[in-house]
Amino acid sequence: MNKLLLVTNHFSVVVKGLEKKLRNLQYEVKMTDAGFLNITEDDYMSDVIILYLSDEMLDDQTILKELTMVCNKAKYKGCGLIVIGSGKNRKLYFDNAPVLESVVWIDQPVDMKLLTEKLEIVIEENSNRDAKKRLLLVDDDQLYGTMISNWLKKEYIINHVIDGMETISFLTNHKVDMILLDYEMPVVDGPQLLQMLRTHEETHNIPVMFLTGIRDRESIKRVVKLKPEGYILKTAGREEILRILGDFFDK
DSSP, X not given: OOEEEEEOSSOOHHHHHHHHHHHHTTOEEEEEOSOGGGOOTGGGGSSEEEEEOOGGGGGOHHHHHHHHHHHHHHHHHTOEEEEEEEGGGHHHHHHHOGGGGGSEEEEXXXXXXXXXXXXXXXXXXXXXXXXXXXXXEEOSOHHHHHHHHHHHTTTSEEEEEOSHHHXXXXXXXXXXXXXXXXSOOSSSOHHHHHHHXXXXXTTTTSOEEEEEOOXXXXXXXXXXXXXXXXXXXXXXXXXXXXXXXXXXXXX
16 A cells, blocks of 8 residues: 655645545655754655645745745655645745745645556655665756756656755755766856865765766866766757767666
8 A cells, every 4th residue: 555645834624634634645655834943853754744724825935935845855855755836836835945845836725636647657766775876966947948848757766956055965865876966056066066076085985977968078078087977968858868868777
């Protein structure tokens, strides 16, 4: 029986009813209405975490940060993740918590047939999570990052951060098997960030592949001098990226 964690930040008759419907569908369901910070380490071993969002959350930056943290941790742990929220406010949620763009979203009120279909897909995608390699994507382009995350999430556990500061913070608390690093970023660009990572004992051995839209000879030389494991052109499609990553990990 697949285990689900149903989380909301306040008691709701609607959410309680959703819990009952999921139990009737033969899922093992644990529910908490005590907020995101009450999710335990054991909870992240659930097959799927379902986050039920209330529109009041949009006015609370603290809760939005907690929501982002939970989504990132669930993705790192390889736990399936489904978010249920107001369709009319979906863009506002994406603007305030961009990580939501790369997870399964279902509009309220919940269509149980759709939710069941999505649950089956997410459970299947995450069935071998312990064997999956963990990737960290570093790219300030949110749209590109979301696209790559969606392309790779079936084969890999992938988290997305947008700059050097978030990269260091993430790597302080999590281990990854590879970093996909954007070559061009503001403030600290990809080559500068790689040089920083190479100087720290905790990060100097992490394999790095550059993501770049630049093809000129001098830029490629600069990349090669830093001795990354390789580079991927941003014009590459999903199958080519999967082939490059697969070839590296096969070795």
